[in-house]
Amino acid sequence: MNVAADRPGRYGRMMTSVLRGTLRLDVLINRIYPTDFNPLYYTGGLSNLFLLILVLSGVFLFFYYVPSLGGAYDSIDYITQRVPYGDIIRGIHRYAADGFIVAVLLHLFRNWFTDRYLFSRDNPWISGMILLLFAGFIGVTGYQLVWDDRAVALTTMFAAMLQSIPAIGPLLVRLFLGGTGVSDETLVRILMLHIFPASTLYLFLWWHYTRIRHPKIWPPAVWVLFCVGLVFLLAGLIPATSTGAAAPAVRPTTLPLDVFFLWPFALLNVMPPGAVVVLLVVLFVLGLAIPYISRREAPPQMGVRHAGVAQVIDGNCTGCELCYYDCPYNAIIMVPSPAPGLSKAAQNRTLLAVVIESRCVECGICIGACPFEALELPKFLERDIRAQVTDALRPAEAVRS
Amino acid sequence: MKVVGFVCDWSVDLHPLLDGRRLRGVEGVHIVRVPCSGFVRPAWVEDALTAGADGVFITGCPYGDCLNREGNFLMRDRIDALQRRLQRRRIDPARMTMLAYGLHDGDAFVADVRAFVDRLAEKKAAAGTP
Amino acid sequence: MRTAYRWGILFLCAVALVFALGIVVGEATDRWLFGGAMIGGLLIAYSFVLLLLRKMGLVGPRKAER
Numbered sequence: 001m002n003v004a005a006d007r008p009g010r011y012g013r014m015m016t017s018v019l020r021g022t023l024r025l026d027v028l029i030n031r032i033y034p035t036d037f038n039p040l041y042y043t044g045g046l047s048n049l050f051l052l053i054l055v056l057s058g059v060f061l062f063f064y065y066v067p068s069l070g071g072a073y074d075s076i077d078y079i080t081q082r083v084p085y086g087d088i089i090r091g092i093h094r095y096a097a098d099g100f101i102v103a104v105l106l107h108l109f110r111n112w113f114t115d116r117y118l119f120s121r122d123n124p125w126i127s128g129m130i131l132l133l134f135a136g137f138i139g140v141t142g143y144q145l146v147w148d149d150r151a152v153a154l155t156t157m158f159a160a161m162l163q164s165i166p167a168i169g170p171l172l173v174r175l176f177l178g179g180t181g182v183s184d185e186t187l188v189r190i191l192m193l194h195i196f197p198a199s200t201l202y203l204f205l206w207w208h209y210t211r212i213r214h215p216k217i218w219p220p221a222v223w224v225l226f227c228v229g230l231v232f233l234l235a236g237l238i239p240a241t242s243t244g245a246a247a248p249a250v251r252p253t254t255l256p257l258d259v260f261f262l263w264p265f266a267l268l269n270v271m272p273p274g275a276v277v278v279l280l281v282v283l284f285v286l287g288l289a290i291p292y293i294s295r296r297e298a299p300p301q302m303g304v305r306h307a308g309v310a311q312v313i314d315g316n317c318t319g320c321e322l323c324y325y326d327c328p329y330n331a332i333i334m335v336p337s338p339a340p341g342l343s344k345a346a347q348n349r350t351l352l353a354v355v356i357e358s359r360c361v362e363c364g365i366c367i368g369a370c371p372f373e374a375l376e377l378p379k380f381l382e383r384d385i386r387a388q389v390t391d392a393l394r395p396a397e398a399v400r401s
Numbered sequence: 402m403k404v405v406g407f408v409c410d411w412s413v414d415l416h417p418l419l420d421g422r423r424l425r426g427v428e429g430v431h432i433v434r435v436p437c438s439g440f441v442r443p444a445w446v447e448d449a450l451t452a453g454a455d456g457v458f459i460t461g462c463p464y465g466d467c468l469n470r471e472g473n474f475l476m477r478d479r480i481d482a483l484q485r486r487l488q489r490r491r492i493d494p495a496r497m498t499m500l501a502y503g504l505h506d507g508d509a510f511v512a513d514v515r516a517f518v519d520r521l522a523e524k525k526a527a528a529g530t531p
Numbered sequence: 532m533r534t535a536y537r538w539g540i541l542f543l544c545a546v547a548l549v550f551a552l553g554i555v556v557g558e559a560t561d562r563w564l565f566g567g568a569m570i571g572g573l574l575i576a577y578s579f580v581l582l583l584l585r586k587m588g589l590v591g592p593r594k595a596e597r
Contacts, residue, residue: 019504020504020505023503023504023505024505026463026466026503027503027505027506030463030503033582034585034586034592035463035464035465035466035501036464036465036592037582037585038465038466041465041466042465084561084563085563085566085567086563087563087564087567088563088564088566088567091564091567092567114468115468116468212470213470213471214470214471216470221578221581222578222581222582222585223578225574225575225577225578225581226574226575226578228571228574229570229571229572229573229574229575229576229577229578230571230575231571232567232568232570232571232574233567233568233571233572233575234571235564235567235568235571236564236565236566236567236568236569236570236571237568239564303410303434304410304434304435304436305410305411305436306436307436326439326471326475328469328470328471328472329469361469362436363436363437363439363440363468363469363472364435364436364437364439364440365437365439365440365469365471365472365475367440367442368437368439368440368441368442368443368475368476368479369439369475369479370442371444377436377440380435380436382442382445385433385435385445386445386448388422388431388433389405389433389445389448389449389452389454390452391422391431392403392405392422392431392433392454393403393405393431393449393452393453393454464592
């Protein structure tokens with residue numbers, strides 16, 4: 001690690017080149033799509049779109065699904081063969097799930113590599129990691145609900161992974177299976193583990209959005225059409241199928257695994273269940289820690305971008321609310337003014353702006369919004385700007401030979 | 402020719418383009434680095450134009466990619482309001498402009514600034530001749 | 532360039548029309564997978580028509596970005 005504060009360390013340099021690579025991708029895409037259609041600027045909205053598709057198709061499937069060992073496979077078969085467009089809706093559900101994970105991963109990596117987790121943006125980050133974790137569980141249980149032989153294998157492997165957790169492993173297995181072996185109880189619990197986290201997703205999304213003003217929760221029309229069309233097309237061209245019906249005598253040796261959701265199960269080929277669990281936990285904890293340990297730049301390198309939390313100059317504030325409306329992070333609130341201000345315009349105020357320091361990301365947009373010089377960034381004051389401008393406009397000095 | 406540019410530090414990569422605070426490649430352009438294009442107070446722009454600057458430009462991230470999400474949109478709206486105010490003060494609103502460039506757009510940024518400065522120079526020359 | 536975009540839009544609209552007929556055929560013959568794929572193709576064609584319209588300048592960005 002580097003000791004010099006003004007030169008970034010190896011990690012900082014690596015992350016900076018990752019940032020540059022990410023933005024280079026933008027340049028490529030902006031050649032084809034105008035910037036307000038660039039899908040990389042709407043990765044969150046794309047995820048939300050796929051989530052809605054999943055919810056709608058999932059409700060449809062839920063009406064026909066039977067959560068019992070004998071009935072599950074046949075009910076899926078019924079949907080696929082006998083319900084009009086049932087096979088399409090089932091395919092849409094599967095491909096929208098993959099699309100959701102792709103969009104969420106793009107969202108995660110883009111926001112990580114472009115420093116969009118700094119300061120109070122750790123809130124959306126943490127809630128986003130939890131959303132990802134829940135999405136993983138929902139996807140795995142989705143593959144288990146079909147109760148084909150892949151599902152049986154997945155359930156057995158999942159129980160083995162639970163069993164390997166020290167101390168509480170056997171208890172978790174009993175809770176998951178609903179007893180000592182796989183029964184109808186198990187399938188009911190898997191259905192619960194599929195639907196209940198799915199409904200709490202919107203609760204975590206509320207947390208995900210709450211520190212942001214005007215979150216971009218929906219992609220532009222071009223991408224709505226494209227993504228909905230894509231899931232329909234894939235569902236029609238590559239129908240989603242179950243593997244063989246679960247039967248006690250049949251022991252498949254290879255199974256097709258969806259790489260997005262089922263990669264931990266593929267790892268079981270090379271690692272014991274306990275090691276896979278440890279790996280998943282480590283990845284999750286590291287992911288949660290990113291806003292706190294992934295520092296691309298130390299504060300001195302950030303220069304004006306780390307100029308201190310915005311400060312309200314109480315004497316000048318007139319309560320006009322312009323900063324309150326402009327702050328992208330809801331970091332300014334208006335409170336009833338406890339006393340009149342000092343300047344003439346501030347004498348008759350009824351409201352006073354207050355900066356919630358934990359929410360401030362030091363962007364300075366409120367400073368630009370304020371017409372009354374009532375906000376400043378502590379390390380980059382108005383007079384510093386004016387000094388720089390005056391310096392720039394000084395008549396050119398005579399050239400010394 | 403004296404032009405002041407307020408450039409967002411998250412937008413175009415200024416490191417290879419600056420000579421101290423002057424922009425390399427275009428004569429007479431001084432850059433003030435700001436934490437977000439939305440940080441710029443319209444009053445600073447107006448005062449710079451009346452204090453001897455021939456032109457002022459503000460540069461933010463590409464629309465849709467502001468690191469602080471809305472900074473460049475908000476600044477765009479403020480610039481539009483400022484244009485009207487400048488008209489009322491009989492200051493040519495074309496002396497001020499807003500640009501949007503990303504990290505790798507250094508060349509396009511410099512070219513755009515050069516075009517802006519050239520336009521200003523033409524206007525100045527045209528106004529100077531009787 | 533504009534003529535290229537115009538031909539592109541015409542081509543995509545023709546393709547979209549074929550897909551629309553395909554939807555009707557799929558519905559009439561109860562071939563749901565085929566009908567669904569046709570719906571998908573139609574929507575994707577529409578998305579590219581919108582993109583080309585935007586590149587032609589017939590639909591515009593919001594005011595703040597001009």
